[in-house]
Amino acid sequence: MSKESRGAAESAKADFAPSDTAIVIVTYNRSHLLDRLLASIEVMDSSPGHVVIIDNASSDKTHHVVNRYTPRLKAEVVYRKLPTNTGGAGGFHTGVKTAYELGAQWIWMMDDDVEVIRDGLGKLGKWSSRFQVIQGRRYDYDGSEFYWQYRISDRLAIPIPFAPSGFDITGYREMNSGCFEGMFIHRDVVTRIGLPDPRFFIYWDDQLYGWLASRITTAVIVNEFVLRRTRDIRQLDLGIRHFNASSDPYRYYIMRNRAILKRYYREHDMLHPLQFGLGTVLTFAKEILRLILVEKTIRGTSNLFRGLRDGRKIEHDSTWEPMSTMEAAQPSKPQEEQNNTSL
Template identity: 25%
Template sequence: MTKIACVIVTYNRKQLLEEALNSVLIQTESPEYVFVIDNASTDGTEKYINDKFNFDNRQWHYVRCSQNLGGSAGFAQGMRLALQTDCSWISISDDDAIFEPGYFAALRKGIKQYPEQSVFSGSVLLPDGKHDMMHREVITNSATLTVRCVTDETYKHDFSYDIFSFVGILLSRQVIEAIGLPEQDYFIRFDDFEYAVRALKFGRFMNLSAAKVLHKTTYTRSAIAPWKEYYVMRNRIALLIKHRGNNHTVRWYCRRFLLRKLLAILLFSNRRRQARSLVNAYVKGYQDGWHARLGRQLAFLPS
């Protein structure tokens, strides 16, 4: 029997978490286990959710962390707990991922249809019904791990790809036990990218067109916050050096990445208004990424 554990990481979004959990409950084939990892929410999430759901059920678990260590640490915590069950697959997502009816049934069908696959995903949709394109990517340059998004046309059928986000991902126990848990010290940004690079050693990933997850996010790549940009710069460089080494090509790419980010400050008005903070974030992120100084940085935390 294919047993699935569903890990959901949350922080200060209790209504969204309620919707995400309800979307698990209404599945035609629900996961056998559910783990909610609360990254030290301050909005009353714990009481709100416990009042609405039966966490006394031994299959549902609510875990509140002592501090917000970021999504990657939350996923690592949930996956560690899930591995203590008899599940053979683990689903991971944030609290803004709402599974459409039949999502897990489609995943189970995919497991039978593609027995050689060890990582599956569903198609990620935005509230307007369009595909959220940044979640499934293919590598265009292996030396620098450069990627492009999968085309909209591709989503009409099942397809293989190279890089996933942590929205609607299902990983086999065997892969997780082989590659370990997500990098907890990445805090935010590129933690999923780095984990995908590790998982890719066991083959490309399969996206199932029949499995759909609604991503209720307000984030866009045009939205800029200096504290977030620090982790974008730092983690992108750190993962590239980790997986491709310190060579001429990597050094050239990292310098070019920094230069492009600095030039973008001049090109976009919303960045020019934050020029000093962004320059500091990019330069410090570049330095810390190069020297693998990871973890939460007190100078770059949500305000």
């Protein structure tokens, strides 16, 4: 790192206050994994101001795990159990909104199947005076360095698999995507782009959120390891990149939600119909390859076709609109049906 870069990083570190951060966790029936994540937060070098836990209507011991860690964490714990499972998209919608209303300056999002590297928050804080959307790196379950596809094609609206995996002396690369497994975002960006769209349920929601953010500010992935995955996923090892196993719900939503992406791209005057359609075809083909190569079956293709069918309904729904950017800036009234509990 150059002297200029080191100076900027040291300045950012001095100005950054970890207590201005809210960690937002979305969990669903994986209390054993949530236990590991909260244990890692307990021993962090610097504590966030809040830990917001959004429980997607779990039926396991999630609430007991939260109760056990609440007095042990230095941060204020805010636990909200939703009445139904809203998926990752719905969970992060509620979580980001909650953190925003708590006054958090920075929001660090993560799923329940990771643990925090002890000095992870400090590593992100080093970059906070230079960028407002920061993605740290993570280790995979086996300890290897996980490669995340941080660039997407604006015309195809799919990840670019051959984006460089290495970093130069600057220590970062610009990205135009996002991943809720570790996205670190400033509240000013949330004010401008709004909340994650819960209608995705799962898939494409974080890519779109990062894409929207990158249109108003420089978003980066930095060469800092801040998370470690704690759940083993069956995958095909392709060297730096991997082909992970999927599921029927994922196959359905990955195709259905292309229609939601299309509506957003049209709204932002970035839709190129032929290229976007090609991106949809390539996505379909990738899921077929995933079935054959990783899961060793062709069962599940019906979910891809169902997703395409239901996506057409969204595409032609005249009442459907992208979420308003003003929604994030307006505090919501408490909803009793959400069973909100501040512990």
